[in-house]
Amino acid sequence: MSVSGVLFSVGVCVCDLLIFFPQALYTDAAGLRTAFAEHWAHVASALAGEPAVLAHDLLNEPWPGDTNRPNFTFPNIIQVERSLILPFYRAIAAAIRKVDRRHIIAYEPVRT
Numbered sequence: 001m002s003v004s005g006v007l008f009s010v011g012v013c014v015c016d017l018l019i020f021f022p023q024a025l026y027t028d029a030a031g032l033r034t035a036f037a038e039h040w041a042h043v044a045s046a047l048a049g050e051p052a053v054l055a056h057d058l059l060n061e062p063w064p065g066d067t068n069r070p071n072f073t074f075p076n077i078i079q080v081e082r083s084l085i086l087p088f089y090r091a092i093a094a095a096i097r098k099v100d101r102r103h104i105i106a107y108e109p110v111r112t
Helices: 003-027 029-047 077-097
Strands: 055-057 104-106
Touching (some): 003 077, 029 077, 077 104
């Protein structure tokens, strides 16, 4: 296989991972959202008394989920936010609030 063939194969693999990862994160596939919430609880606990922290920004520029499907059309963003991303944010915020009730919890919509 040529170098360009190897790079293409690696690129396809990385692209697939980047497409499927958000869906797994939002839906807790393989416990991914749970692990992410535990991570945020750990970070929030460590920073709970820190006056220099303004907010916890949960996820930068969220992707709308699994778009690697046959006959894909870009999803209705409002529905994606309500059905996938909002429940995800609520789960992460609940984990943070168990250890830090002081700091702001910031989140971004899909449309950034």
